[in-house]
Amino acid sequence: MYETVVDLTTGHWIQLILAESNKTLMKLFATIFYLTIFLSSLFSYYFFKKEKRRHKNRAKLPPGSMGWPCIGETLQMYTQDPNVFFASKLKRYGDIFKTQILGYPCVMLASPEAARFVLGAQPQLFKPTYPKSKENLIGPSALFFHTGNYHTCVRKLVQSSFSPEVTQKLTPDIEKIALFSLESWANGQVINTFHEMKKYAFEVGILSIFGQLNKTYTDKLKENYSILEKGYNCFPTKLPGTAYHKSLMARRRLNQILGEIVKERKEKKLLTNNLLGHLLNFRDEKGNALSEEQIADNIIGVLFAAQDTTASVLTWILKYLNDDPKLLDVVKGEQKALCESDYGENQSLTWSMTRKMPLTYKVILESLRKASIISFTFREAAVDIEYDGYLIPKGWKVMPLFRNIHHNPEFFAHPEQFDPFRFENPPKPNTYMPFGYGIHACPGNELAKLEMLVLLHHMLTKYRWELVGPSDLIQYSPFPVPEHGLRARFKKEF
Numbered sequence: 001m002y003e004t005v006v007d008l009t010t011g012h013w014i015q016l017i018l019a020e021s022n023k024t025l026m027k028l029f030a031t032i033f034y035l036t037i038f039l040s041s042l043f044s045y046y047f048f049k050k051e052k053r054r055h056k057n058r059a060k061l062p063p064g065s066m067g068w069p070c071i072g073e074t075l076q077m078y079t080q081d082p083n084v085f086f087a088s089k090l091k092r093y094g095d096i097f098k099t100q101i102l103g104y105p106c107v108m109l110a111s112p113e114a115a116r117f118v119l120g121a122q123p124q125l126f127k128p129t130y131p132k133s134k135e136n137l138i139g140p141s142a143l144f145f146h147t148g149n150y151h152t153c154v155r156k157l158v159q160s161s162f163s164p165e166v167t168q169k170l171t172p173d174i175e176k177i178a179l180f181s182l183e184s185w186a187n188g189q190v191i192n193t194f195h196e197m198k199k200y201a202f203e204v205g206i207l208s209i210f211g212q213l214n215k216t217y218t219d220k221l222k223e224n225y226s227i228l229e230k231g232y233n234c235f236p237t238k239l240p241g242t243a244y245h246k247s248l249m250a251r252r253r254l255n256q257i258l259g260e261i262v263k264e265r266k267e268k269k270l271l272t273n274n275l276l277g278h279l280l281n282f283r284d285e286k287g288n289a290l291s292e293e294q295i296a297d298n299i300i301g302v303l304f305a306a307q308d309t310t311a312s313v314l315t316w317i318l319k320y321l322n323d324d325p326k327l328l329d330v331v332k333g334e335q336k337a338l339c340e341s342d343y344g345e346n347q348s349l350t351w352s353m354t355r356k357m358p359l360t361y362k363v364i365l366e367s368l369r370k371a372s373i374i375s376f377t378f379r380e381a382a383v384d385i386e387y388d389g390y391l392i393p394k395g396w397k398v399m400p401l402f403r404n405i406h407h408n409p410e411f412f413a414h415p416e417q418f419d420p421f422r423f424e425n426p427p428k429p430n431t432y433m434p435f436g437y438g439i440h441a442c443p444g445n446e447l448a449k450l451e452m453l454v455l456l457h458h459m460l461t462k463y464r465w466e467l468v469g470p471s472d473l474i475q476y477s478p479f480p481v482p483e484h485g486l487r488a489r490f491k492k493e494f
């Protein structure tokens, strides 16, 4: 997920080595790291030679270049605009090509059929793959690292906790969080939109995981989680003082806090219809419950999956609306009309009102397409696999390229244009996968869309905003977001 999470996050492989590089110590480690890569590349050179022989009489490898041994094409991918990197490959080799990322041989797939083949395949063919350092921070038992029985069980619990019926009931509480957030932005200060959206998405995440949670716990979770997340894309060294080490320590404190919450809920028998309740109530066929560690890892995993994704999409929506004042007026019109026709005596939003926002909804769909914040995901071939006449050897990484599919003019005319009205006609099958596809597809997509609709409703009807130092540059954090998180000033409209 989120490069995803799958690394849920896109940039993880690379970011590992680029982070913190201003520190001398880090530079030393980076040097050692590169040296290791270089040496292992020598090995891999011989390995590939052998591989070639092994597969001589079978399907052929996809076209493409492997770059310098092992350092591969990573540097190119991360120093060029990723769109340019992929586009030039696609032009040269077609929709399926091989390359090398941080020493891992890799097949990239930019056709909807190929993406569907990989993501929809039997779990024994392709498995999820993340950097170990990330797994250790989030927690190795989080569902997105797994396939098979354990994944299926936990996924069922997560899906039932975020089903449309459960999510729907959260509307009034999400609305409170949205109103509170907006109020806090409208004090004349310049805000970093992305940071503020992250706070909003975190609160909604906490609500959907725990239901109502004592503010003391929420604050401790928030503080410690924000230390944890700084380690996600750093160079992983356990030396004290480094961001990665601080992050590991915060992760331990998070376990402690979660342990306290679990203890209290068990004592008060508060095992309700939210994710924590479902995780605590679960028993397998033999009557075994999940361990505390499995519960904690999945809670942190869901927070991770839910926060930056939703926040960066919301940030892009503001940017796209701001870039098109005419569209902004029409969307505001849709939202204001709802206030006049549908508000009850309490002036509050209901779930059924969120179903009457067709244009706002299309703005969300188009933002998910254009921003494609999860631009690709990773899987690993668990066995030798043949697809479309090509061999994908066991152990190779496979990357479905969502962004390239979403930006292919064959499926989306003038893909660089922001045009919500294109969604008046449904996209061709499998060409639109902002929430992924198959057994690891996003179980939080209903919640994500609901929290975006609720926030947008109040923002568009009660506030106006202007961008501060607008720019078209993009920062990768590691999700793409507008530069400086889109600085803006909010004002309440009376």
Ligand code: HEM
Pocket: 001, 002, 004, 005, 006, 008, 143, 144, 145, 155, 158, 162, 208, 301, 302, 305, 306, 307, 309, 310, 313, 373, 374, 377, 378, 433, 434, 435, 436, 437, 439, 440, 441, 442, 443, 444, 445, 447, 448
């Ligand atoms: C706009 C916001 C979001 C986007 C674009 C998004 C996108 C995705 C994508 C593409 C995947 C699949 C990754 C892969 O196959 O490798 C995924 C998985 C996942 N998402 Fe989301 N997501 C969003 C919000 C959320 C929210 C709010 C939650 C929490 C409730 C959530 C929870 C998860 C989980 C737990 C998985 C892993 C599922 C599994 O491995 O079985 N996501 N998401």
Ligand SMILES: *[C@@H]1O[C@H](CO)[C@@H](O)[C@H](O)[C@H]1NC(C)=O
Pocket: 214, 215, 216
């Ligand atoms: C929240 O927790 C604190 C400290 O554990 C406690 O003093 C307070 O009474 C709790 N508040 C509620 C509403 O339960």
Ligand SMILES: *[C@@H]1O[C@H](CO)[C@@H](O)[C@H](O)[C@H]1NC(C)=O
Pocket: 220, 223, 224, 253, 254, 256, 257
């Ligand atoms: C983190 O969690 C601990 C509890 O384990 C708490 O005492 C602390 O205040 C929290 N915040 C920080 C910044 O450590």
Ligand SMILES: *[C@@H]1O[C@H](CO)[C@@H](O)[C@H](O)[C@H]1NC(C)=O
Pocket: 344, 345, 346
């Ligand atoms: C409005 O709020 C009052 C008190 O909070 C509540 O009793 C009433 O049911 C609400 N009305 C609607 C239409 O939600």
